[in-house]
Amino acid sequence: MSYDYNRAMTESPTEKPASAKRVRGVGRLLIAVYGVLALAATGRSFVQIVRAFDEAPLAYALSALAAVVYIVATVALMRRSIRWYRIAWITISFEMLGVLVVGTLSLVDPALFEHATVWSIYGSGYLFIPLVLPLLGMWWLARHRVAPVSEGRA
Amino acid sequence: MIEWFTWLQLGIAVPGGVLCVILGLLGRKPTDLTMGAAALVELLLIVQLAAAIAAPLAGNDATGSLLEFYTYLVSAIxxxxxxxxxxxxxxxxxxxxxxxxxxxxxxxxxxxxxxxxNVQGS
Structure with missing residues (x-):
């Protein structure tokens, strides 16, 4: 699947210059998928914590933390300011680290993560989206730097 | 939750979703067709919600966690x-x-x- 990046950036003639601060093109899809993942992680951690937080406080706290980070990342991707750009990098890097560390640990020492988290086995319960999404997110951020002066370049 | 109805929903949501993704990548803006597909998926979810509330009264109880089920259903809606x-x-x-x-x-x-x-715990 090739996302014809240039076309995506130049299309939408109906778009007004006033919305230059808004994210355009395929970035919208990235935000939408992040939103869905944030919803999925929040839903799961909500169920885990309501049902039996005592069973696995570590795994469930991690789930909740992951959910919050996904929500923050979704918001950060939507905003085009230098501060939110940094927050996006931090949260997405954190996700990458989380899925790699927890994914590896869940394979090496399954007893440690008996209770599933969004990152177990590299996010296999979520079609490996948690593994792929941070990579796409970092690619997107690298391609769309926010300059400190002319902030809001789409 | 009625099983055959769920398969009907899947039979609409999957092709409908694939159709929207393909048309979108081809450069189409949202149309009555693609909006309609999402609207139909939504409508069937509402029917499923009503069915899920009514089903236990008819002896069709969930085998798994109702909390988890409704978290999914509400998110899906x-x-x-x-x-x-x-x-x-x-x-x-x-x-x-x-x-x-x-x-x-x-x-x-x-x-x-x-x-x-239908599957868990049965």
């Missing part, structure tokens, strides 16, 4: 609505893709809901 509003506000090709992504996400969630209701 929210998705096409959000995607639909997005499509109305931003009439671009990506809104069509997002409609498709919402339908496919609903399909995954329906699959999980079916497992929770």
């Amino acid at each position: 929210a998705l096409p609505v959000v995607a639909g509003f997005w499509a109305l506000v931003e009439r671009s090709r990506w809104s069509t893709v997002i409609l498709g992504v919402s339908c496919l996400s609903v399909a995954v969630m329906l699959y999980r809901m079916n497992q929770i209701w």
